[in-house]
Amino acid sequence: MDYAGLDYRNIRFSVDRSLTKIERKNQYSRNRKTNAKPTDFLSVIEINSNYIDLVDRWYSIKGFNTWLGACVVLIGFSFATMIAVAPFMTPIADEPGAMWFMLIFLLPVSLLLAWGGWWLIRTECGRYTHYPMRLNRKTGQVHFFRQNGTVLTVPWDSLFITLGEAKSSLTGTTYDLRVHVLDLDGKTVRESFSLGYPSILGNAESIDRFWAFIQPYMEAHDGIERTWQHLKQKTGYLLPIEGRKEGWRWSIVQNYAWSGYWPWLQLIASPVLGLNAIGRMIAMWSCKQPEWPAEVERESTIDVDDSYVLTWRDNGPLGWWELWYPLICTVLGIGTAIGIIGWMFYSI
Known part of the structure; x- marks a missing residue:
């Protein structure tokens, strides 16, 4: 899996360097509309009129390194x-x-x-369940929960946002919406993180679509309404990790979400996906929940009469293809994997 940027024992994005020509060429310009169809990568934790919370790039693939x-x-x-x-x-x-x-x-x-x-x-266990990012439309600030538990706060307008690229031996070339925090000279990268990641099946065009989702919320006059409508009508689910750890049901749902259009693939790959689901549950159980500092929470109050509040509590019920079929694949896959592993040790 693609764990690029994971800050454990110095595996992280390259910083303290100058922007490259490719990064400048692929920069996402502010205040310019895009014709791409918006998508959210199933990465939204909660939204309201003041802010939107997103998960990190490693959340969707968590569990692989564990098993x-x-x-x-x-x-x-x-x-x-x-x-x-x-x-x-x-x-x-x-x-x-x-x-x-x-x-x-x-x-x-x-x-x-x-x-x-x-x-x-x-790299996954005994850390944090996820590393959230909060985009505060009201204050114009972006809060990024670092992997060491500290929080970076920077103005939205100061960020250099570009098409990020990483290479993995398992997944090949992957892309993400890469954010660089620059020095005062405007060209030296001091810190980097991914604002959006399309799991293992995304391409460069996928990042355009995520930019079309997130840019209006922060910049368009009707951005709150557009983002709310997209999440309410097209996505169906927000991540059930606001104020709690994800349960075993969502671990299975999230584990199979990237392959939801191919039930046959979920069955064929069930030995690996089943182990990954168990690894994800163990990783989530062993990790602690991130908590925003008091100063971030003070800036993130929700109006009592805010009609654009959406959290996991507004999700609809999980259906056959979202939960129960993946659960069957998980049981079959784990049984198959145990049989294969047992046969290998017996052969030795």
Whole structure:
């Protein structure tokens, strides 16, 4: 999966550098209408007349590193255990050269493999459930919840927004709506984050569509109405993580959401998607909820008579294709995955 920009042990976007020519070329200009059809990437937590809350780029794929890391840890420790007991078994005990090769070389490699799996797990577990971004239309400020728990606050008008690009060995080239916070010279990047990410199936045109969704809210005179109408009529669901952690039902829904148009793909890929759903539940359970600082909350009061308030509480019921079919795929997929893993260890 694409974990570009994840700030764990210095895996993050490149900063303290000058803007590139490509970034300048692909900059999204303010106050210019776009003809792209708006889309929200299922990334909205809540909206009202004063602000809109969005999730980070890693929220939709959370769980992958957890289950993959657990498998790597299991493999590493299994090999380490077999190597540790090998000297007490024949015929290895009668081959000193092979025995010392296993203890001096293979055992450290196995332990290093287990450590690598733990590193993968730690990129998602024991951290925050998500890293929200708050776009405050009323104050013109953008609040970004950093991965270390601090919050960056910058004016919307000062942000350099461009088409971001990242490369992953699993997903190839991916795109996001990249935001750069510039130095006073107007060309040196001091901090970067993704404002919108279309999971693993998006392209450059997808980012145009997300810009068409988010720009009006912050800039158009009728932006609140347009954004509210889009979410109310076209999206159907807001993320149920405002004021709480997501439950197991939404972990399954979110896990399969990117493949919702292809039920056959959900079934075929169920061994991987099933493990990913379990990994997501574990990751969410182990993480703490982010909380905005008091000064951000003071600027984000909601008017009592605000008719544009939308949260997960306004969601409709989850249907067959949103929850129950993915749940069946998850059960079948986990059973298949356990069978495959068991067969592999039995063969060894």
